[in-house]
Amino acid sequence: MTATSDEARLSHYTSLPALIAKLRAPDGCPWDREQTHASLRPYLLEEVYEALDAIDDGDLDRLGSELGDLLLQVLLHAQIASEAGRFDIDEVSRRLADKLIRRHPHVFGDESYAGADHITRWEQLKRAESESPQSTIAGVPASLPALFMAERLLERAARVKVRPPLDAADGVGDKLFALVDDARRKGIDPEQELRAVNRRFAERFERFEALARLNGRELETLTPREVEDLWQQAR
Numbered sequence: 001m002t003a004t005s006d007e008a009r010l011s012h013y014t015s016l017p018a019l020i021a022k023l024r025a026p027d028g029c030p031w032d033r034e035q036t037h038a039s040l041r042p043y044l045l046e047e048v049y050e051a052l053d054a055i056d057d058g059d060l061d062r063l064g065s066e067l068g069d070l071l072l073q074v075l076l077h078a079q080i081a082s083e084a085g086r087f088d089i090d091e092v093s094r095r096l097a098d099k100l101i102r103r104h105p106h107v108f109g110d111e112s113y114a115g116a117d118h119i120t121r122w123e124q125l126k127r128a129e130s131e132s133p134q135s136t137i138a139g140v141p142a143s144l145p146a147l148f149m150a151e152r153l154l155e156r157a158a159r160v161k162v163r164p165p166l167d168a169a170d171g172v173g174d175k176l177f178a179l180v181d182d183a184r185r186k187g188i189d190p191e192q193e194l195r196a197v198n199r200r201f202a203e204r205f206e207r208f209e210a211l212a213r214l215n216g217r218e219l220e221t222l223t224p225r226e227v228e229d230l231w232q233q234a235r
Helices: 005-011 013-024 037-057 060-083 089-102 115-128 146-159 172-185 190-214 224-233
Strands: none
Touching: 013 060, 037 060, 060 089, 115 146, 146 172, 146 190, 172 190, 190 224
16 A cells, blocks of 8 residues: 555654654644653663664664654654753754764864774863863763663773773672773673673573473472583583
């Protein structure tokens, strides 16, 4: 079935803000109308992770759909803010464009490309945007998963060529942080490494469960020796 002219018009990205405004209008969708920034938070987080899953799986078709779902969240938040008189999607776009132009003087100005120091230059330009001094790590979200946050904190420090000596790794948290630092120095993404291990563990555990069922056993009835034997078989 081919799309009607109205459907084609509404599907164009420039029409999306008006479409979202219609969903939020008094005669729009009750669910969309009752949403707030706070109520949409879990959906925004979920859509980000679904897009990441598509990237990890190398599924570009799915990624195209997931990016659309992520764009929906951006548009909804912009519309809610617009209704409150704070900002709209045009203001969001303007701020983004201004930032990109400002932080790429080698593209939009006469500054030469800094090569390997481009990230350091980015941090210098970002600091210059603030009237008061701002920490290099100020932009790392506190809500990130802890392992990923550790990696981002170390990456932000490395942007300004700082590799602070870490405290002695006595506690579990200290040891994890030191491992993240070691992984970064070796060019390894610790989050992806752990995710790969998580996947391998989950797959092996499912094989382990299947073997136990074949033997007519419930997992909680297995002896430590039986667990070890079945775990080895589940490789």
